Amino acid sequence: MPFLSVPYTITNPSAINGRPETESITTYLASLISSAFTLELSQRPKGIEKGQLVADQKPLRILDLCTGTGCIPLLMYAILYPRIQNLRIAGVDISPTSVSLAKENLKHNIKGGFLQEKANEQLSFYHGNVFSDDHGAGWANHTAWDVLVSNPPYISPSAFNKTTSRSVRNYEPKEALVPHRDPIDPTKEKISEDADIGDAFYPRLLHIAQQVHAKVLLMEVADIEQATRVVELVLGTGRWEACQIWRDWPGARKEKGKRKKEVIIINGSITRVMGEGNGRAVLAWRGGGGKMLGLSERYRWL
Amino acid sequence: MFITRWGGSRRCIYASRRKAVQAWRYQSTTTAATPTISPALLGRARALAAEHAQLSKKLNCEYDKQLAKQAGALSAVAEALNGWEAANNSLPELQQLIKDPSTDAELRSLAAEELATTSEELSTLSKELQASLIPQHPFADMPCLVEIRPGAGGNEAALFAGDLLRMYRAFCKRKGLRANLLKLDSSASVSSDDQIEEAVLEIDAAGAYDIFRCEAGVHRVQRVPATENKGRTHTSAVSVLVLPNFPEQGEEEMGAANFDDPSSDYYIDPGDVRTDVMRARGAGGQHVNTTDSAVRLTHIPTNTVIAIQDSRSQPKNRAKAWQILRAKLAQQRRDAREEEMAQLRVSVIGVARMGRGDKIRTYNWSQQRVTDHRSGITLHHLDDILEGGESLDQVMSSVKEWLKTRDVESLIADEEAERAKSEGVARKTHQ
């Protein structure tokens, strides 16, 4: 059970175990949001009661696509709830067994006292295919989500054979790790570059982010090369203010000897690389998203 | 680096001390009873009492060792405040009763009597409340070392150093405090405790530091030396150094129980430690599902980082990282403490060097008197004092009372400065 902190999740053969890297970047995202929120409360205008501000606040809405065991929503809820009670978090997965597993994990954590009873109403899991435009699906009924997160299948077919550990190949479902050749119609043989297959989910995630008016977008990736390609995609839409690349431990200080700040120039724009480890995620924001994350507007010049 | 505590054990020391202080007060006029308490301190007391109430409420729902400890430390303040408020609230009622023309004579005289006792009580309660607010000295609970060294005055000083050593030993004996002579360098040809170059007395009792800390400084003697044939009075000085005595804690004998004890060097607040679980190597993420992960612990307050990836077993790495983190922090704490000791030494010796001007107490043989220059007390029982008798208790208590007054003064000053600052900020934001 690599997801070490509270809440804990269990898995079954149809889903993959939550990874420590996912835990790390999820924790980092949630703590950015939580501390920015606290800061804002402390700087509330005079004459406004703190309680009033909290009551007036619109719910913070977070959507996790390709949720698997539900570990991302559960962890985010656990971190955010103590500060931000007005929360809605939803997880979506194509595998019905994963959806019931996620629901199971939710029940488990409430029973174990790791999550509030209220999590029952504020957290939900839906069955759905991110590639279908079925707007009748539960998660799509709400057209707006503030934060979109996803740890989609991102391993290319050749990497699956070469770089995954044997127990991954033997015991975990390939559908959870390697995108289908043609995500819309898996039977259709689309001639794609190997890397393109690994990247298949990202354009779609960007499309959905647009539809649901997401202000913050966090997508897990396999390595720094994929991260760079995803940043290119994000910048290519022309709809996002800025990007960051997160390594496995985005909060970690750079080890001695390394440069303090790491940046990559992608298509002429400066992208900061945070923390240590392998390239693990791409963060993008716009609108009020920078404020939600506690990143200032001057950010891009830093 | 020391945590301020409001100790519970201090109360009983005060209780016994208060009797002595009162006895002494009739002879001295230096301390006037303060019937009221500064608004700043009252505010602080109320805040602490509110914190105490909240902690108690939490404890009612769920017992927690840490919380209980915090609550215990604050209970003295809460109690003292309760007593003070009860007495303070009854005053206006009594005054009203006396003023009211319709009150009959008998009741009025009863009320007047009651008013007198309540005012008296209130003065005691105010002192008690102030005392409860003074943070405990960080070394108060510790055993201590008393170092005695003759200063200016040659032989005479060495002889007086011997007198002081005997005085403290007799005092310890009477009080039932275990005292061991750790070191005795005599300047006399035959080793004796008559003429002393240096003596170190270990007082091996919890709280000894708090008892003896008022003794640190320059003690001055005025007498006619035996060798002086013209009968002139000589003045010489002896410096007394009081140091906290830290028990030796070998790493070997440290049991796991100490990990939960916040006063132990090995204690780490889990909330201060951030745990990162990292892959030791390879691509990570979806590529790997085994848990052969390295563990990194970061102790946030000191920014101490321990990363372990020796074992394939994650729990083993974690246990090892904790073990090393504990040892490392304990080492840091010991170093810091030694540094603190060194500074303490410098400051005390510094005082001693300043000589006469900074004398804390004078022992005058011809007048058979002892004057403490801090509290201002003068007693004429020189012999009893040198025998470590109850007169010495009186002197020491007077100094403690003096220290307490100073502590209260600085508390008020701090509290007022704090207020001024926050009001200043409030004013600024108004503009």
Ligand SMILES: C[S@@+](CC[C@H](N)C(=O)[O-])C[C@H]1O[C@@H](n2cnc3c(N)ncnc32)[C@H](O)[C@@H]1O
């Ligand atoms: C790599 S796993 C991530 C699971 C979980 N979020 C985590 O971090 O542990 C990818 C998940 O995406 C789901 N998935 C694959 N294709 C999908 C699709 N088209 N729509 C929705 N979910 C999909 C799989 O069932 C699998 O649970």
